[in-house]
Amino acid sequence: MKKTFYLLALGSVFAITTQGAFAANDRTGGEVVKAVCGKCHETGEGGAPKIGDLAAWGPRMTQGMNTLTTHAVQGYRGMPAHGGEISITDLELTRAIIYMIAPKGAGHAGVNTAILDTKYSGKDLYDKRCQEGHAAGKEGAPKTGDASAWGPRLAKGMDALTESAVRGHNAMPARGGLATISDAEIRLAIDYMISKTSESFAKQHAKPKH
């Protein structure tokens, strides 16, 4: 009985958190700009650098994407924190910035810089690098397919998981030890591991066929 309850509880944690993680306002840069940032960045109100105006963005870009994103997250002089809409995630802010810098680029979908560029699919990157630690659950790494190891981590949300993988966390090296992979690729690889885990969780708990 106790065990059934535990599995049910874990199942619902999974349902809630995976839904939360994936459904979390994953809008494209273009969508976020249209909904929020355009209000000032379309017209240049209050000195906001205008969309696609490289002369205005150029000097700001030299600070690097991380600083630009931090400024958008925390607010910066006339720029309100999160563009005034607190529900926008950091990833969406990054995409919106890329879109504003190069609205005609592939940044439309939020994927055209060194930070967001994806050369590897989630599976490719997993096979190339992540499985070394995660296939066997080495040094405390949550094992691929192990729902009880991933469950509590999922509760942190995809943004936080991506950030720990980018920065490094305990025995997990920053960017899995591959300096050249982008945040977006890391996120895809995490998505991949979670999807494998959800699959094996579902298989383990599928009703036995008689």
Ligand code: HEC
């Ligand atoms: C209420 C108006 C307003 C809205 C809405 C707004 N911004 Fe801004 N933003 C500004 C202004 C004004 C500046 C220039 C601040 C300065 O440098 O004095 C700015 C500057 C910036 C900068 C450059 C910061 C730097 O370090 O130079 C970024 C990045 C940015 N905005 C991103 C965004 C994003 C992303 C959104 C939408 C989620 C957004 N902004 C929405 C007014 C706005």
